Every structure is written in structure tokens, then in C-alpha cells.
Amino acid sequence: MNIFNAITIGFKEIWAHKFRSLLTMLGIILGVSSLVAMSALITGMENGMKESLVQMGGIERIRVEDQDIPPYQSHLADQAVGNTVNDVYALQQSAPLLRAITPEMRTRNATMTRSDKRFSSWNFVGTWPSAIEINEHTIEHGRMFNEIDDENARNVCVIGTAARDALFGSPEELGREINPVGEQINISGEIFTIIGMFKHYESEQEAKKRELAKSQPPPDPSTVQRSRGRSGSRSSGGFVWGYKNSTVYIPLNTMWLKFRAATGTENMPDPRLSQITMKVRDINQLEATIQQARNVMMITHRGIEDFSFQTQENWADQINSSIRNARMSGGFIAAISLLVGGIGIMNIMLASITERIREIGIRKAVGATFSDVFIQILVESMVIAVVGGIVGLFASEGIVRLLQMLSPTENTPVITVDAMVVAFAFSLVVGILAGIFPAMKAAKLDPIQALRYE
Numbered sequence: 001m002n003i004f005n006a007i008t009i010g011f012k013e014i015w016a017h018k019f020r021s022l023l024t025m026l027g028i029i030l031g032v033s034s035l036v037a038m039s040a041l042i043t044g045m046e047n048g049m050k051e052s053l054v055q056m057g058g059i060e061r062i063r064v065e066d067q068d069i070p071p072y073q074s075h076l077a078d079q080a081v082g083n084t085v086n087d088v089y090a091l092q093q094s095a096p097l098l099r100a101i102t103p104e105m106r107t108r109n110a111t112m113t114r115s116d117k118r119f120s121s122w123n124f125v126g127t128w129p130s131a132i133e134i135n136e137h138t139i140e141h142g143r144m145f146n147e148i149d150d151e152n153a154r155n156v157c158v159i160g161t162a163a164r165d166a167l168f169g170s171p172e173e174l175g176r177e178i179n180p181v182g183e184q185i186n187i188s189g190e191i192f193t194i195i196g197m198f199k200h201y202e203s204e205q206e207a208k209k210r211e212l213a214k215s216q217p218p219p220d221p222s223t224v225q226r227s228r229g230r231s232g233s234r235s236s237g238g239f240v241w242g243y244k245n246s247t248v249y250i251p252l253n254t255m256w257l258k259f260r261a262a263t264g265t266e267n268m269p270d271p272r273l274s275q276i277t278m279k280v281r282d283i284n285q286l287e288a289t290i291q292q293a294r295n296v297m298m299i300t301h302r303g304i305e306d307f308s309f310q311t312q313e314n315w316a317d318q319i320n321s322s323i324r325n326a327r328m329s330g331g332f333i334a335a336i337s338l339l340v341g342g343i344g345i346m347n348i349m350l351a352s353i354t355e356r357i358r359e360i361g362i363r364k365a366v367g368a369t370f371s372d373v374f375i376q377i378l379v380e381s382m383v384i385a386v387v388g389g390i391v392g393l394f395a396s397e398g399i400v401r402l403l404q405m406l407s408p409t410e411n412t413p414v415i416t417v418d419a420m421v422v423a424f425a426f427s428l429v430v431g432i433l434a435g436i437f438p439a440m441k442a443a444k445l446d447p448i449q450a451l452r453y454e
Contacts, residue, residue, distance in 0.1 A: 007379055007383060011383060013352065013380055017352075020348060021348070021384060023344070024341075024344045024345055024347075024348040024384055024388075025341070025384055025385075025387060025388035025391065026341070026344070026388075027337060027338070027340045027341025027342070027343075027344045027345075027388075028338065028341035028342075028344075028345070028384070028385055028388030028389060028392060028427050028430065028431075029341075029388050029389075029391050029392040029395055030337050030341070030392070031334055031335075031337035031338030031339075031340070031341050031392065031423075031426070031427065031430075032338070032388070032389050032392025032393060032395075032396070032423045032424065032426070032427050033392040033393070033395040033396040033398075033399050034333065034334045034337055034396075034399065035330075035331065035334035035335075035337075035338070035419070035422070035423040035426065036392070036393065036396035036399075036400075036415060036419050036420055036423045037396050037399040037400045037403060037413070037415075038327075038330035038331070038333070038334055039327070039330070039415075039416065039419035039422075039423075040396070040400050040413035040414055040415040040416070040419065041330075041400070041403065041413045042323060042326045042327055042330060043413065043414040043416055043419075044412050044413040044414050045323070045326070046319070046323045047414065048203060049319045049322075049323075050319060051203075053312060053315055053316060053319065056135070056136070056240060056312065056315075059283060059286075059311070059312050059313050059315075059316050060279045060280050060283050061134065061135075061277065061278075061279055061311075061312055062277070062278050062279070062280065062289075062290065062293070062309055062310070062311050063275050063276070063277055063309070063310040063311075064083055064087070064275060064276040064277075064278070064293070064297070064307055064308070064309055064310075065083075065274075065275045065307065065308055065310055066082055066083060066272075066275075066306060066307060066308075067305075067306060067307060067308040068306075069304060069305070069306050070305055073304055073305065076304050079302065079304060080301070080304050080306040081272075081301060081302075081304075081306075082272040082273070082306060082307075083103075083272060083273045083275065083276055083307055084271065084272060084273060084300075085103055085252075085271070085273065086300055087273075087276060087296075087297055087300050087301075088101055088102070088103045088273075088276055090296050090297070090299070090300045091276070091278065091293055091296055091297070094296045095289070095292050095293050095296050096281075096292075097280060097281055097282070097285055097288060097289040097292050097293075098278050098279065098280060098281065098289060098292075098293065099279055099280065099281040100130055100133055100134050100278060100279045101130070101276065101277075101278040102127055102128045102130040102131045102134055102276070102277050102278070103127060103128060103252055103273045103276055103277075104125050104126070104127050104131065104273060104274050104275050104276070104277055105125070105126040105127070105252055105255045105256060105260065105271065105273050105274050106124065106125055106126070106255075106274040107124065107126075107255065107259045107260060109188075110124040110187060110188050110248075110259070111187070111188055112163060112166075112167060112185050112186065112187050112248070113167075113185065113186045114167040114168070114183075114184075114185045114186065117166060117167050117168075118166070118167075119162070119163050119166035119167050121160075121162075121163060121246050121247070121248045122243065122246050123160075123243055123244075123246050123247045123248065124187075124248045124250075125247070125248070125249055125250070125255075125274075126249075126250050126251065126252045126253075126254060126255020126256065126259070126260075127249055127250075127251075127252055127255075128147075128150065128251075128252055129144050129145060129146055129147065129150070131249060131277070132144050132249075133279075134277050134278065134279055135244075135247075135277070137198050137244070137247070138198060138199045139158070139196050139197070139198060139199070140197055140198060140199035140200075141179045141180075141181045141196065141197045142158070142181035142182075142194070142195050142196030142197060143195055143196050144158055144196055144249075145157075145158065145195060145196075145249070145250075145251050149195075149251050149254075150251035150252055150253050150254070151253065152253075153251060153253040153254045153256075153257045153258070154251060154254060155190055155191060155192045155193060155250075155254060155258070156192060156193050156194075156195045156250065156251065156254075157185075157187070157192045157193070157194055157195070157248055157249065157250045158194070158195060158196035158197065158198065158248070158249045158250075159180065159194055159196075159197055159198070159247070159248050159249075160197070160198045160201075160244060160245040160246055160247040160248065161197070161198065161199075161200040161201075161245045162242065162245040162246040163246065163248055164178060164180050164197055167180070167185060168180050168183070179197070180194050180197060181194055181195060181196060181197060182194065182195075187248075187250075188259065190258050190259075192250065198244070198245075198247060200245060201240075201241045201244045201245055202241050203241060206241070256271045278293070286311065286313065290309050290311070293309070294309065334423075335426070338426055338427065338430050339430070341385075341388065341427075341430060342385075342430040342431070342433060342434040343434070345381055345384055345385060345430070345431060345434040345435065346381075346434040346435070346437060346438060348384070349377060349380065349381050349434070349435055349438035349439075350437075350438050350441070352380070352438075353377065353438055353441060353442045357445065358451060360373060360442055360445055361445065361447045361448075361449070361451040362447075362451065364445065364447040365447045365451065370443045370444075371443070373439070373442050373443040373445075374439045374440065374442070374443040375439075376439075376442075377435060377438055377439035377442045377443070378432065378435040378436065378439040380435070381431050381432070381434055381435025381438065381439070382428065382431040382432060382435060383431075384431060385427050385428055385430055385431020385432075385434070386427070386428060386431065388427060389423070389424045389427030389428065390424075392423065392427065393420055393423065393424060396415060396420075396423075397415065400413045400415065
């Protein structure tokens with residue numbers, strides 16, 4: 001049996017019954033397109049989650065936070081010193097598996113004002129210059145404060161775009177970018193000079209919308225004024241982006257002298273830190289690095305375990321688990337669509353055999369073997385599946401765009417070659433499985449009985 005001839009006959013059968021063939025292929029088309037579209041949406045979601053993880057420092061980032069003293073050490077509570085700058089110095093000297101370490105000191109209810117405008121940051125931090133590397137920040141204007149600024153406890157700050165938008169006006173409102181470097185603001189009664197501003201952090205989808213808005217005519221000022229306060233700052237594109245855009249950094253000593261010690265909330269020569277943030281040199285040695293840091297801090301804390309290590313590895317595991325579950329559920333739904341398509345192909349092939357019983361009988365009477373008839377029917381089934389699969393691949397792009405219009409997300413769906421190959425392979429397998437039974441039935445027909453069929 002010539003395979004090329006079998007394929008040609010298959011296409012002729014599709015063309016001879018166009019409408020019936022289209023209905024038959026519809027299940028395959030929907031199954032393939034839904035599988036590719038589902039994969040594209042999940043891939044976009046995965047990219048967004050991983051991008052957020054990277055923006056928060058990646059899985060190499062470790063935080064050391066305060067924790068309650070274990071019950072067996074409760075009698076040592078009055079000796080607990082908490083996390084201090086001494087811990088940072090000890091880790092720098094005795095934990096070579098760490099590549100960057102920085103202290104962080106925070107205070108609550110820090111309000112920034114300028115004229116009649118106010119801004120309350122969720123991320124107002126006193127820290128060292130190395131925080132910019134650990135927390136994956138990028139300076140867009142000005143500079144980061146340095147060791148001299150910290151040593152002299154200067155009233156300087158580096159702000160995020162959310163603070164800039166609230167205190168100076170957003171680019172959307174003013175129609176131009178604002179560089180606040182050199183300006184002064186009031187932070188809880190202290191006058192600070194802005195020496196730097198971080199770049200604006202946003203999702204890929206937000207960036208595309210903003211670029212599109214630039215190409216549009218400028219909005220009516222009255223409309224902008226009315227909408228002001230509803231839209232908020234550009235940092236509204238998700239928790240991670242909003243958190244980073246709300247960042248305000250000041251030198252650690254400035255935080256201690258002007259906000260913590262001055263208010264009487266701390267009364268000790270070595271101030272307690274809110275947390276210590278660090279990065280490992282080699283992610284493959286994460287456990288060994290944490291153990292090394294724990295050994296160092298157990299010495300500085302005199303054996304009192306009033307601290308804990310928090311990693312972002314759990315976050316990465318949650319991302320992988322969520323994506324895996326989404327792929328399984330989406331794949332199951334798409335598989336049902338393909339199964340329905342396969343049942344349709346089997347049904348139409350059985351109907352086709354019934355219509356062509358005399359033709360099959362004549363072919364067997366003139367010498368066609370069992371395998372000739374079997375391959376012919378199986379190839380016809382595969383042709384329907386292949387055509388449906390190809391149409392489904394093209395249709396997946398339209399379905400993705402439709403889903404974006406009906407339910408826009410922060411992350412752009414990504415159609416991958418792997419998803420297209422898997423979806424097409426599934427359609428081909430469904431075509432083969434759906435054609436086996438009709439092919440067997442046709443190949444087993446008795447030529448004499450087939451020729452008598454009316």
C-alpha cells in the first residue's frame with residue numbers, strides 16, 4: 001500500500017464531505033488550541049512569578065529575623081541581645097560562604113511631607129549602601145548614599161517612584177518625568193535631602209501599557225485631575241512592584257540617631273536591627289551557608305537562639321507547585337477536549353466505512369490485503385487529526401488574544417514551541433487511537449458479504 005496514495009485519498013474524503021469533516025475536526029481543533037493557550041497563560045504566569053522572586057533578591061537571599069526564645073532557654077530571656085550590628089561584623093569576618101551582608105533597621109509610622117502633600121512608605125529602611133545589591137535595586141537618578149554619609153549620620157535619602165509621585169507629582173499627571181534629586185522633604189519632623197531615586201519597577205504588561213499611552217494624545221487635564229486619587233501611583237501593578245516602588249532608604253546611623261534612639265524606643269549602645277539580609281555565594285551550598293551563619297550567630301548571641309533564618313526557597317517551591325498544579329488541571333481539561341475529538345473521528349470513520357462497504361469489498365476482491373485496508377482507514381483518520389491539529393495551532397493565537405481581552409493579566413502569555421509540539425503530538429496520537437477500531441473493522445470485512453451490501 002502506497003502511503004502517499006493513502007494520504008491523497010484521505011484528503012479527497014475530507015474534501016468530499018467538507019462540512020462533516022469540519023465538525024469532526026472541531027474537537028481536535030479546540031483541544032489543541034486550548035492546550036496551547038493554557039500553556040501560554042501558565043508560562044506567562046510562571047515568568048511573572050519568577051520575575052517577582054528575582055526582584056526580591058532571588059533564592060540566594062536570606063533574612064535573619066528575631067524570634068521568640070525557645071522554652072528551654074526562657075530563663076535566659078533577660079540576656080537576649082537580639083540582632084545587632086555586631087552580628088553583621090561577625091558574619092562578614094567568619095562566614096565566607098556569604099557574599100553580601102547588610103543590616104536593616106525600620107521604624108513605624110514614618111510620614112513624608114512636602115508642602116501639602118504626604119506619603120507613608122511601607123518600606124522605610126535605615127541600612128548600608130550594600131542593600132542596593134542585595135535587594136536588586138537600580139538607581140535611575142542621583143546616587144546611593146555611601147559609607148561617609150552613614151558614618152556622619154547625614155539626613156540624606158534615596159526614594160522610590162511611589163514617593164516621588166505622591167510628593168512631586170507623577171509623570172501621568174504632569175506630562176513629563178520628574179527628577180527630585182536635590183529636593184528636600186520632611187520625614188517625621190526631620191528635613192532630608194533626596195540624593196537619589198530608584199527606577200520605576202513594573203510588570204511587563206504595565207510597561208507595554210505605559211509605552212502605548214505615550215503614543216496616545218495627552219489626556220484632558222480636567223480628566224486627570226478628577227481621576228487623581230483613584231488610579232494611585234504607578235506602583236499599583238502588584239505587591240512586589242508596589243513594595244519596591246515604595247522603598248525609601250536612609251543611612252543606618254541616621255535611622256538610629258534620628259528616629260530610634262531619639263524617640264526612646266531603644267536605649268542600648270548597640271541598637272537592635274529589624275533584620276539582617278544577606279546573599280549566598282553558591283545556591284548549591286545554601287544549607288551549608290545557613291549552618292555556617294547560624295554557628296557564627298550562636299557565638300555572638302552567647303548560645304541564645306533568639307533569631308531565625310528565612311529563605312525564599314519556599315517561595316520558589318510554591319511557584320513550582322502552583323505552576324505544576326495549573327498545568328495538570330489545564331492539561332486534563334484539554335485532554336478531555338481531545339478525547340471528545342477522538343470520539344468524533346472514530347464515529348465519522350465508522351460512518352465512512354458503512355458508506356464504502358462495497359468499495360472495500362471490491363478492493364479486497366481484486367487483491368487488497370488486510371494490512372492494505374487497515375493502513376488506508378488508519379491514514380484517513382490520521383489525516384483528519386493532523387489537519388485539525390494544524391488548524392488548532394493557528395487558532396491558539398486567536399484564543400490567547402481573546403482570553404487577554406476578556407481577562408487581562410499582569411503577565412503576557414507566551415506560546416512556546418514545546419507546547420505546540422506536545423499539543424500536535426497529542427492530536428496525532430488521538431487520530432491513531434481513534435482510527436484503530438474502524439480500521440480493524442474495515443480490514444476484517446468479508447469481500448463476498450461486502451459486495452452483497454446494498
